[in-house]
Amino acid sequence: xxxxxxxxxxxxxxxxxxxxxxxxxxxxxxxxxxxxxxxxxxxxxxxxxxxxxxxxxxxxxxxxxxxxxxxxxxxxxxxxxxxxxxxxxxxxxxxxxxxxxxxxxxxxxxxxxxxxxxxxxxxxxxxxxxxxxxxxxxxxxxxxxxxxxxxxxxxxxxxxxxxxxxxxxxxxxxxxxxxxxxxxxxxxxxxxxxxxxxxxxxxxxxxxxxxxxxxxxxxxxxxxxxxxxxxxxxxxxxxxxxxxxxxxxxxxxxxxxxxxxxxxxxxxxxxxxxxxxxxxxxxxxxxxxxxxxxxxxxxxx
Amino acid sequence: xxxxxxxxxxxxxxxxxxxxxxxxxxxxxxxxxxxxxxxxxxxxxxxxxxxxxxxxxxxxxxxxxxxxxxxxxxxxxxxxxxxxxxxxxxxxxxxxxxxxxxxxxxxxxxxxxxxxxxxxxxxxxxxxxxxxxxxxxxxxxxxxxxxxxxxxxxxxxxxxxxxxxxxxxxxxxxxxxxxxxxxxxxxxxxxxxxxxxxxxxxxxxxxxxxxxxxxxxxxxxxxxxxxxxxxxxxxxxxxxxxxxxxxxxxxxxxxxxxxxxxxxxxxxxxxxxxxxxxxxxxxxxxxxxxxxxxxxxxxxxxxxxx
Numbered sequence: 001x002x003x004x005x006x007x008x009x010x011x012x013x014x015x016x017x018x019x020x021x022x023x024x025x026x027x028x029x030x031x032x033x034x035x036x037x038x039x040x041x042x043x044x045x046x047x048x049x050x051x052x053x054x055x056x057x058x059x060x061x062x063x064x065x066x067x068x069x070x071x072x073x074x075x076x077x078x079x080x081x082x083x084x085x086x087x088x089x090x091x092x093x094x095x096x097x098x099x100x101x102x103x104x105x106x107x108x109x110x111x112x113x114x115x116x117x118x119x120x121x122x123x124x125x126x127x128x129x130x131x132x133x134x135x136x137x138x139x140x141x142x143x144x145x146x147x148x149x150x151x152x153x154x155x156x157x158x159x160x161x162x163x164x165x166x167x168x169x170x171x172x173x174x175x176x177x178x179x180x181x182x183x184x185x186x187x188x189x190x191x192x193x194x195x196x197x198x199x200x201x202x203x204x205x206x207x208x209x210x211x212x213x214x215x216x217x218x219x220x221x222x223x224x225x226x227x228x229x230x231x232x233x234x235x236x237x238x239x240x241x242x243x244x245x246x247x248x249x250x251x252x253x254x255x256x257x258x259x260x261x262x263x264x265x266x267x268x269x270x271x272x273x274x275x276x277x278x279x280x281x282x283x284x285x286x287x288x289x290x291x292x293x294x295x296x297x298x299x300x301x
Numbered sequence: 302x303x304x305x306x307x308x309x310x311x312x313x314x315x316x317x318x319x320x321x322x323x324x325x326x327x328x329x330x331x332x333x334x335x336x337x338x339x340x341x342x343x344x345x346x347x348x349x350x351x352x353x354x355x356x357x358x359x360x361x362x363x364x365x366x367x368x369x370x371x372x373x374x375x376x377x378x379x380x381x382x383x384x385x386x387x388x389x390x391x392x393x394x395x396x397x398x399x400x401x402x403x404x405x406x407x408x409x410x411x412x413x414x415x416x417x418x419x420x421x422x423x424x425x426x427x428x429x430x431x432x433x434x435x436x437x438x439x440x441x442x443x444x445x446x447x448x449x450x451x452x453x454x455x456x457x458x459x460x461x462x463x464x465x466x467x468x469x470x471x472x473x474x475x476x477x478x479x480x481x482x483x484x485x486x487x488x489x490x491x492x493x494x495x496x497x498x499x500x501x502x503x504x505x506x507x508x509x510x511x512x513x514x515x516x517x518x519x520x521x522x523x524x525x526x527x528x529x530x531x532x533x534x535x536x537x538x539x540x541x542x543x544x545x546x547x548x549x550x551x552x553x554x555x556x557x558x559x560x561x562x563x564x565x566x567x568x569x570x571x572x573x574x575x576x577x578x579x580x581x582x583x584x585x586x587x588x589x590x591x592x593x594x595x596x597x598x599x600x601x602x603x604x605x606x607x
Contacts (some may be wrong), residue, residue, distance in 0.1 A: 086492055124503070186395055186496030195431070195490045199523045214520035214527075214604065217505045298520065298604040 006040025023242025029165040030153040039263035051120040065103040066164040071123040072096040081112030096125030098133030099183035105147040125181035218289025221296040232276040239294040242266040249281035318352025342370025348569035356597030359429035372414035375470040380431035381405040388422030391415040407431030408489040433487035512537025524595035527602040536583035546602035548572040555587035
């Protein structure tokens with residue numbers, strides 16, 4: 001596979017980024033207690049403005065209750081995290097729709113850290129959210145200009161007013177109030193994926209699927225895929241965008257081996273090769289319809 | 302309609318089978334009952350649909366709930382979908398309004414239900430076997446259990462009080478009485494009920510059916526429910542066809558025409574899996590709530606087949 005920078009280069013075909021290949025991001029506008037590896041992927045010219053990452057959070061990190069103009073799917077890879085009344089633990093998956101408030105969040109009691117896989121993407125309203133370089137710039141400029149200070153996940157303006165730090169950054173960058181989309185769902189949706197059964201994938205021996213949920217007219221369509229040793233998913237071409245995180249085991253794609261945790265992006269309309277495994281693998285698959293394209297099928301892997 | 306029969310017999314078929322072809326039950330056909338083990342504040346009518354021979358057992362109903370109604374926090378061994386046509390209701394801390402749709406997965410506690418937030422709520426309920434496939438008891442069985450239990454203890458404000466004073470959720474007591482054993486709830490796949498604000502979902506044109514549009518509210522599990530709203534503009538029509546899944550279609554607004562018969566809101570259609578069905582049209586426009594479930598053989602619903 002040709003080397004492509006998932007943040008700067010055109011993304012015209014499938015890309016797989018290993019955990020140790022992505023840039024690292026440390027403390028943020030919400031303070032310390034986070035270390036994340038960014039997989040990608042940003043190519044607005046080809047309609048790709050998503051953020052895939054894996055992050056490690058410690059109890060130092062506290063996120064206030066807040067909401068986004070985009071959507072998020074998170075998968076709890078190790079440890080646990082508290083979301084208001086709920087505790088998410090290893091294997092749990094959460095869909096946070098655009099405009100839905102959530103949190104406050106913190107690492108769950110009894111854990112030194114939690115590791116989560118994160119996928120941010122434009123929601124059905126298509127509203128843009130600031131990308132990482134913009135966020136980093138605002139994070140630097142806002143205190144430098146004497147506008148206020150970042151403190152435990154919030155921004156304290158010079159006049160003492162407090163605001164969710166990401167919302168403050170968003171407004172700093174756009175120069176206006178954030179217009180949140182009307183929430184389509186009352187709350188986020190937590191899927192305890194370990195409680196879902198494995199369903200054989202039609203016509204593909206040794207591959208099984210857990211169907212967690214399919215939301216809206218274009219997704220996310222969220223699935224866990226288990227590949228037995230020596231199994232293979234077919235090559236193909238789909239009209240929707242897909243990310244496939246390798247959660248456990250390793251896969252082989254175009255003669256290269258990718259171990260957990262790696263992240264594969266398949267742009268809408270791009271042909272992809274088959275994925276095989278000699279020792280077995282488990283994938284988190286998120287499928288998303290794109291503007292002007294067809295929605296994902298219920299189950300096409 | 303296939304196998305032309307009297308309206309009365311359609312209703313009998315809907316409640317007892319054989320459900321081998323589509324049936325449509327008018328809202329005024331099936332009679333209203335004071336409903337059940339929660340004692341006060343609800344009147345409802347059951348549309349069906351039960352056919353033990355063909356492995357079909359789901360309850361589709363329309364209910365009017367008054368402000369006196371209260372239900373304790375509880376859970377079920379089956380799945381439910383509810384849709385609020387008029388009024389509102391509070392489950393726990395959350396208020397659900399007109400146009401809201403709620404998926405209540407098996408094993409997930411919900412409530413307490415507080416109906417005092419409005420004088421009267423008109424809502425739809427569908428109860429059906431969830432992914433764990435616990436069968437949904439026939440309404441007549443539930444009535445019998447309720448009657449017999451009332452001779453043992455008493456139903457009081459949504460709970461059943463046993464002669465020794467022990468209190469139990471009314472629905473749980475009825476279910477255990479019928480099962481003759483303690484309920485073993487399926488482990489919840491979702492952490493909570495899922496509320497869908499259908500008014501905030503956009504209408505999407507349905508491919509291949511001019512004048513028909515869809516709101517895709519959510520598709521859960523490998524067996525559904527796949528929940529959609531379908532709007533048929535005046536003079537438009539859905540396609541005839543057959544689907545690998547079971548379908549319940551509530552006519553929630555306007556009037557639908559099916560095989561030359563006119564059905565007003567609220568009426569309810571049931572299409573068995575794999576059974577051919579005719580087109581649905583409307584002269585003046587209509588809106589349907591469509592819920593699709595896996596066939597008794599567990600063939601899943603396609604993403605969007607209307």
